[in-house]
Amino acid sequence: QQQVRQSPQSLTVWEGETAILNCSYEDSTFDYFPWYWQFPRESPALLIAIRPVSNKKEDGRFTIFFNKREKKLSLHITDSQPGDSATYFCAASARTGANTGKLTFGHGTILRVHP
Amino acid sequence: GALVYQYPRRTICKSGTSMRMECQAVGFQATSVAWYRQSPQKTFELIALSTVNSAIKYEQNFTQEKFPISHPNLSFSSMTVLNAYLEDRGLYLCGATGAQDTQYFGPGTRLLVL
Numbered sequence: 001q002q003q004v005r006q007s008p009q010s011l012t013v014w015e016g017e018t019a020i021l022n023c024s025y026e027d028s029t030f031d032y033f034p035w036y037w038q039f040p041r042e043s044p045a046l047l048i049a050i051r052p053v054s055n056k057k058e059d060g061r062f063t064i065f066f067n068k069r070e071k072k073l074s075l076h077i078t079d080s081q082p083g084d085s086a087t088y089f090c091a092a093s094a095r096t097g098a099n100t101g102k103l104t105f106g107h108g109t110i111l112r113v114h115p
Numbered sequence: 116g117a118l119v120y121q122y123p124r125r126t127i128c129k130s131g132t133s134m135r136m137e138c139q140a141v142g143f144q145a146t147s148v149a150w151y152r153q154s155p156q157k158t159f160e161l162i163a164l165s166t167v168n169s170a171i172k173y174e175q176n177f178t179q180e181k182f183p184i185s186h187p188n189l190s191f192s193s194m195t196v197l198n199a200y201l202e203d204r205g206l207y208l209c210g211a212t213g214a215q216d217t218q219y220f221g222p223g224t225r226l227l228v229l
Binding site for chain 2: 034042095
């Protein structure tokens with residue numbers, strides 16, 4: 001059973017548009033949700049993260065919207081730039097002692113931003 | 116700032132041989148270190164989670180006999196891929212968790228098996 005799901009699998013937007021990447025999860029004990037982005041031939045880098053105490057986290061053009069009741073979250077990238085083209089991974093973890101530091105990843109969304 | 120180094124960045128080994136990779140956290144104390152593998156066209160598979168003062172926990176399909184891990188202190192971890200075969204190829208990532216559960220990844224060790 002896939003614990004963290006992402007959609008769409010791939011997304012293409014024009015420069016300046018808003019890209020919306022979706023993520024949902026199964027385990028209600030998850031309480032930390034980082035998004036990573038990964039460029040070709042590089043390792044993933046932390047982009048932005050949220051905890052359930054908030055339903056929104058903003059960092060520049062990147063915003064996470066979080067719906068705890070529906071176990072869904074989304075990453076919005078406003079004014080998309082060609083340099084935002086990458087694979088975006090939604091991840092989740094639970095701070096329950098033994099599971100601290102164990103991230104469960106989705107399969108990723110490939111974002112392409114056309115100039 | 117927090118940095119995670121991995122060595123080597125890329126390695127090629129013959130089928131049936133073993134190779135060791137290292138992970139070093141710099142600028143913070145890693146309370147846990149997780150090793151992942153990203154296979155071609157796949158997402159991240161957690162191999163094992165190593166927490167200071169706790170036994171190393173391996174995920175299903177991964178064993179200590181195949182992927183022995185050493186985590187002697189809060190800043191260093193190493194993992195060996197024993198008897199590597201074609202299905203072991205991929206990018207091996209070390210994720211070190213510091214304060215507030217933020218997990219930082221190293222650049223990865225890319226393993227090619229001939």
